[in-house]
Amino acid sequence: MPALSVFEILGPIMVGPSSSHTAGALRCARVAASLMEGHIVRVRFTLHNSFAHTYRGHGTDRALVAGILGLDTNDERIRDAFALARERNLSYTFEIAGDNEHLHPNTVDIEMEDAGGMHCSVRGESLGGGRVRVSRVGGVAVDISGDYDTLFVAHRDAPGVLANLTLLLAQHGINIAFMRTYRTERGGNAYTVFELDELPPATLLDELRDNAAIFTATYVRVPGSTPANVADEGDEFFETAEQLLERCCRLKMNIGAVMAVREAQLTGEAETVAAMERVIAVMQAETRDPIEHPRRSLGGLIGGEAQRVAQAAATYGPALTGAVQTQAMARALAVLERSASMGVIVAAPTAGSAGVVPGCVLAASEHLGLDDAHIGDALFCAAAIGMLLSSNACVAGAEGGCQAEVGSAAAMAAAALVQMLGGTPAQALDAASLALANLLGLVCDPVGGLVEVPCQTRNAIGVANAFSAAQLALSGITSLVPFDEMARTMLEVGRALPPSLRETARGGIAQAPSAQAACSSCSACAKHV
Numbered sequence: 001m002p003a004l005s006v007f008e009i010l011g012p013i014m015v016g017p018s019s020s021h022t023a024g025a026l027r028c029a030r031v032a033a034s035l036m037e038g039h040i041v042r043v044r045f046t047l048h049n050s051f052a053h054t055y056r057g058h059g060t061d062r063a064l065v066a067g068i069l070g071l072d073t074n075d076e077r078i079r080d081a082f083a084l085a086r087e088r089n090l091s092y093t094f095e096i097a098g099d100n101e102h103l104h105p106n107t108v109d110i111e112m113e114d115a116g117g118m119h120c121s122v123r124g125e126s127l128g129g130g131r132v133r134v135s136r137v138g139g140v141a142v143d144i145s146g147d148y149d150t151l152f153v154a155h156r157d158a159p160g161v162l163a164n165l166t167l168l169l170a171q172h173g174i175n176i177a178f179m180r181t182y183r184t185e186r187g188g189n190a191y192t193v194f195e196l197d198e199l200p201p202a203t204l205l206d207e208l209r210d211n212a213a214i215f216t217a218t219y220v221r222v223p224g225s226t227p228a229n230v231a232d233e234g235d236e237f238f239e240t241a242e243q244l245l246e247r248c249c250r251l252k253m254n255i256g257a258v259m260a261v262r263e264a265q266l267t268g269e270a271e272t273v274a275a276m277e278r279v280i281a282v283m284q285a286e287t288r289d290p291i292e293h294p295r296r297s298l299g300g301l302i303g304g305e306a307q308r309v310a311q312a313a314a315t316y317g318p319a320l321t322g323a324v325q326t327q328a329m330a331r332a333l334a335v336l337e338r339s340a341s342m343g344v345i346v347a348a349p350t351a352g353s354a355g356v357v358p359g360c361v362l363a364a365s366e367h368l369g370l371d372d373a374h375i376g377d378a379l380f381c382a383a384a385i386g387m388l389l390s391s392n393a394c395v396a397g398a399e400g401g402c403q404a405e406v407g408s409a410a411a412m413a414a415a416a417l418v419q420m421l422g423g424t425p426a427q428a429l430d431a432a433s434l435a436l437a438n439l440l441g442l443v444c445d446p447v448g449g450l451v452e453v454p455c456q457t458r459n460a461i462g463v464a465n466a467f468s469a470a471q472l473a474l475s476g477i478t479s480l481v482p483f484d485e486m487a488r489t490m491l492e493v494g495r496a497l498p499p500s501l502r503e504t505a506r507g508g509i510a511q512a513p514s515a516q517a518a519c520s521s522c523s524a525c526a527k528h529v
Contacts, residue, residue, distance in 0.1 A: 006262075006272075007275050007279065009382075009390060010279050010382070012347055013074045013279070013282055013344065014074050014346075015079070017059060017340045017351055017352075017450065017452075018059070019129050019130045019352070020130075021055070022073075022078070023063070023347065023351070024106060025051070025063040025106075026063040026066050026067040026071065027067065028132050029064045029068045031134055031222055032067075032068070032112065032122035034219075034220055035152060036118070038114030038116045040068055040112050041089060042090075043068050043090065043113070044110075046095045046108065046109040046111075047060070047094065048109070049098075049099055049103060050106050050398040050502070050503045051126075052097060053449055053506065055449075057446070057448050057450040058449060059342060062081040063078055065084075068090065068110075069084055069085065069088065074344050076344065099499065104125040105399055106126035106396070107125050107135075109122070109136075118216075120216070121136075121139060122136065123137075126396075128399060129350050129386075129390060132222060133145045133222070134220075138191060143180070144220055145222060149195070149219070150195055151218075151219055152191070152193055152218050153165060153191070153193075153208060153216070154214070157183045157185075161190075161213045162192065164213075165194075169200065175197040179192065180192070180193045236259075236261045237265075238258075239388075239391065241483035244258065254377070254381065255384050255425050255428055256376075256377035256378060256380035256384070257377065259383055260376075276380075280372055280376060283358040283361075285344075286335045286354075287332075287358050290306050290335075290337040294306070297452050301340075301448070301518060305456060305457075306331070309329055309333060310330040324363050324364060327363040328360050328362075328363035328364070328467070329460045329463050330359075331362055333355065333456055333457075333459065334355070335459070336354070336456040340452045348409060350409075351451060355460075356462035356463055357379070357412050360467065361378050361413065361417075364417055365420065368420060370420065378416040378420050379416065381419045385415045389412075389490075392488065393494075395408045397446075398502050400490065400493075400495070401441070401444045402442040402445075402458060403436075403443075404444075404490065406459060407440070407462075410436075410465040410469070411435040411469075413470075414435040414465070414467075414470045414473070415429065417431070417470035418431045418470045427474060430483075431470045432469070433482060434469040436483075436487070436489075439461075443507070443508050444503040445508025447518060447519065448510070
């Protein structure tokens with residue numbers, strides 16, 4: 001069973017401002033570049049749908065170039081990607097293809113040329129939360145999602161080529177889970193994708209490349225995926241909230257504990273502990289630094305809001321939201337400030353909603369006097385909810401609107417708060433369902449295509465929603481609609497939203513006259529040089 005890692009739900013750790021449009025775009029380009037054997041000297045990016053409308057405000061252009069250059073999602077040099085490209089003699093261009101309802105909302109075509117004159121074209125799709133898929137190579141439809149370790153071979157469509165390929169893998173003792181061959185025409189070019197139970201030794205590539213019928217042979221590891229060969233079915237694995245609740249009851253564990261054991265089976269216990277420690281450290285920094293040292297955003301529309309809320313907490317907090325929720329709101333605003341200035345954050349589950357979970361969990365943990373181990377347990381709980389939504393619904397604004405981003409984050413935070421306060425797994429799932437219902441239908445309408453307005457204040461609303469849903473559930477109020485049904489409902493509502501209300505900046509607040517006026521002086525969309 002293919003499985004997402006906790007740290008692709010509480011992650012990626014990335015430079016903002018958008019997990020789909022920045023981290024996901026970078027990963028699309030990195031996967032594309034991995035299909036080229038030589039040094040890439042020229043690349044053309046063709047942007048479709050949401051990418052086409054918001055690529056400058058989201059830093060998608062910088063991220064795509066950074067991906068070709070091999071940078072990671074958390075590399076702060078992403079903002080300087082154009083200068084790095086000039087230093088490395090990489091020529092790049094962008095073309096805007098506009099809207100195509102037959103393509104994924106976040107689609108980019110990447111045409112590359114290496115120093116030897118070899119060409120390759122790749123279509124990448126950013127699925128939300130930093131996860132990506134390759135759907136076309138060389139004009140031929142493929143499906144590379146990273147669920148298995150993958151060997152990609154471009155070759156002539158000739159008798160005996162496939163037989164030789166499979167024989168060579170067998171000689172190395174490699175089992176093929178799935179094999180798909182795509183061809184342009186009979187006797188023309190063909191592409192074979194081998195999904196394997198384990199990656200072959202590096203020497204296999206040299207053996208393949210020595211074959212005159214083979215043009216390219218590369219290993220493909222799609223960032224944001226955990227290969228299925230390490231995701232064997234076990235007591236802690238689940239695909240629905242109903243299954244999760246059953247495992248919690250049978251194993252006498254809370255949601256966070258079940259998720260932690262599951263992650264340890266996937267990646268190893270030491271790796272899991274180290275990764276969670278890193279997530280907590282980044283969350284502490286992202287929620288604290290902008291309050292102490294405000295910084296203007298990429299587009300100049302936000303900056304300093306977190307500090308103002310924190311400074312006014314003693315005056316207004318007692319009569320309005322209370323001390324803990326006020327602190328959570330300030331922390332949530334801080335994360336969006338850091339993200340919008342291309343600082344390093346944890347997408348939880350997306351960059352646009354990244355403030356809700358750390359804001360709630362860290363503020364509550366400080367009030368309750370909890371240590372990092374308890375914080376990690378709460379974050380594992382949040383990740384379980386996020387994984388269910390990523391697998392069975394969506395968490396990307398371009399697919400489901402802001403209900404899929406801030407709504408999902410609020411559901412994750414609500415469940416974590418219930419667990420932190422001693423609630424049962426059933427109450428945590430009720431809180432998550434209530435939180436989803438409270439923001440059902442929320443549109444994604446970023447002004448200027450920037451993850452700034454109204455994204456930042458919607459994170460504050462996500463905090464309030466999480467606190468309310470947690471208190472309702474802990475008070476014994478249940479959700480009429482179970483979590484699994486609520487997730488499907490959210491998915492259906494998201495699909496019903498028109499494209500103008502799904503992260504294209506062509507509807508809602510983004511089209512208000514004042515918002516349009518603000519865009520005229522926005523610094524992010526100036527011509528890049």
